[in-house]
Amino acid sequence: MRIVFFDIDSLRPDHLGCYGYGRPTSPAIDAIAAQGMRFDRYYCADSPCMPSRHGWITGRFGINNGVVTHGGPASKLHILEQRYGGPDERNQLVQRKLRQHGFDTICFSNFPTRHCATWFGLGWSEFHSPNLKTGSETADEVNEAVLRWIAANRGRDDFFLYINYWDPHRVYEAPRDGYDRMAAHPPAVDWPDGEAIRGHQDIDGWFTASHLFPGDRPSPTPNMPDAIRNTDDLNHMVTGYDAEIRYTDHHVQQVLDALGDLNDTAVIISADHGEAMGEHGIYGDHVCADECIHRIPLVIKWPGVTPPGSTCGDLLYNVDLSATLIELAGGEVPEYFDGRSFAEGLATGQCRQHDYLVWGHGLYTLQRAVRTPDHLMIRTYDDFGYRFEPVALYDMGNDPYQTRNLADDEPEILHRMDHYLSEWLHEQRVKPYAIPDPMEVVWQERQTP
Template sequence: MKVILISLDTLRASRLGSYGYGKPTSPHLDRIAAQGALFERAYAADIPTEVAHTGIFTGKVGLTTGVVSHGSELTHLPKSTAWLPTLLRSAGFTTGAVDNLYQLKEWFARGYRYYINSVGGARAIDGKTINGLALPWLEEHKDESFFLFLHYWDTHTPYLPPQSHISRFYEAGRDPFDPANTSMERAYNHLAYPFFKHHHYDLIGEVTDSDYYDALYDAEIRYLDDRLKELDDHLEALGIRDDTLLVLFGDHGESLTEHDIYWDHCGLYEPTVHVPVIMRWPGRIPEGRRIPGFVQQVDLLPTLLEAIRKEAPEGIDTAKLADPSGLDGKSLWPAIGGAADGTHDTLYMSECAWQAARAIRTERYKLIRTYDAGLFRRPPRELYDLANDPAETVNLADAQPELADRLERQLDEWVCRKLDGRPDPLKRQLEEAGLPFRRRIEHILQGVGMNWEDWQRDPRRERFDSAAARKAGSS
């Protein structure tokens, strides 16, 4: 038995053809979805990258593991916490990864017999690099029971797809540098500009048309799709495609100017928390299965363990693959088999990087409670009727206070149950260290002789750039 778990970093579901997008971003991903199961409403429990992947490999949300913040020095995952690659290696699987999450936290390398660190420069961890490392590994281990984790970063900034891919998504003859176009001004004059200056803007040039950035994102998806086809073709050539359980997921999505977020992944809004999850296992998963109900990424761990226990491959000690205690995730197999629509009736979500917030999402409504807005202007509570306002543009918190109160109480009760008397790690982060990414901005501003308060009052690109030029000239 072979298991390949693929993280498609920063890939939002609504930008794929199989999730309803009209542009040709994902022909091969769509083909994989048609050959297996697609989860129409899959959600991240915690964002961004560090906390999302911690949840996937533990089957537990951040409030259970204590890992709720991205880039914080306060967080630690005890080695006693059950970890998917460790479980599989102890049971007899050959475990491998082509990944660079070890650069974030040491626990991401746990359990692997072969950990191939893909870290590099701006374009050195693109899909071509990942495949260049993964395909030979597959050839070497094709006759073994293995678990391979692959982490593709192509749809993460900086968006630097090949020029041939851009032309598919940006109108011929249109000038992305037209000085008469002012659609980039809000992005350039946002509080986050100093942090994003290099990767978002300097590497791409003086773009004036915000639609060009959206086209670059689409082009990156298509480039990623091509790399996934290369991987799939290699499985076919090795004769192991039909024996491979292939699982693809987005760790979080991406906001493309929605909610004052410019090509980044913060905010518990649909563009960032609604992610693709697709599974294919020929002969075991029905073709063309679409699961309509709520599921979350933490469901993947119990799903994989159940699949392996049922398959019982030779040489694998399935007794070591019992579900760990305290899981938040639930097996997806009842939904795949048609006995359920999903795994959750209500979803709970959290973030702590650019801003700190929690959310509850029901079938119809979403309530977001913001604890620290960081670089953004957010009300303490946001309530959206997703049935009538799927883009989350009309905040109903003041108009329907009783509903907002009820949902907030439900959210607070869930947090209390998860903590079970333990201190809240999100509040600890804010009280002891503050928002991790705001601290980075403050550090950058200090480097050019500016302070946070002044920048908040007047966040203009020209002001920051001129300060940086003066600093460079005096050094």
């Protein structure tokens, strides 16, 4: 059996056709969703890139694997090692666990070089860095290496092929003809509207409406405006983002076509994190623990398991996918994994593993959030100069863009959400593999003059 995992940077699910988006951004991804299962409430346990992907390879939350940011002590993976033989089996990496159960694991990614993420590059049967770029490589450049590998390995079976595309991450620089084709389709977003954009003009900080690029530099690409001053500017930027998704989707299809008959091939499509499109006045980046940053797509087509066109609405983490893959490969989930396998639910869409989720962001803001089916609470420990209140509560069914803080209006709900956060923190602190909270390490660093 072959397993192919497309990991697409900064991909919002609500900009994909299979999640209801009104522009043709993702025909290849949509076709896979029609053949498999779409997950509607799937979240990264930590954001952004470095914490999210370390969560996936370790099956552990950032509070337990030590990675909650990019750079510095809180970006170094905490892993128990054997003197000889690599990671202790209690915290084995997912790429090695799959190898232990008969799958060659092949990775195409420049991610370890971009973030000095040494552990991410270890344990694969084959590791391919497509070129010497560190995040600006295009899907075309990635596929040059991937398609060459597929052509050289025709007839090969029992492999896990991981492909990482960068393109939807800012800066949006898809080929201009692709931008023009996307611009021919009417805008498919109705928020933020003009009033909301006007209210964002005096928000300071990187990636805000008036400061879209650091140093207030002009846009380096015709696919993005210099600033977000009105809905025309918003549609300009959104079209740039959508064009990137369509460009990436085209390259997903190239790989699927090269693989040939997919009847015995599992296909997984997901992301490391999402992208803000005006939420809290942030445009085109990922600086906080908002819903739009942590909610990511997950599409799984698993032959003989996932019913065509099925969905799952249960709350799940990306660390749960790690455990699920190991179980599907015939292995046992390592003892020191936080993730819980939802393999049994792939046949029915009943994947309930959590009553609530807790996630964190530690690169720009320092925040932890609690998500229940109906509400999102965010506690901010460092706002990084943005306009985040110390505690915020949102009714996500009625306020998906988090525009109204209900913390003062709903004290009982706030108390319950705070209890969930305290309960979760306690659960982490008493685990046998607990370490000092790396988010506190980042906070203490920031207090040093």
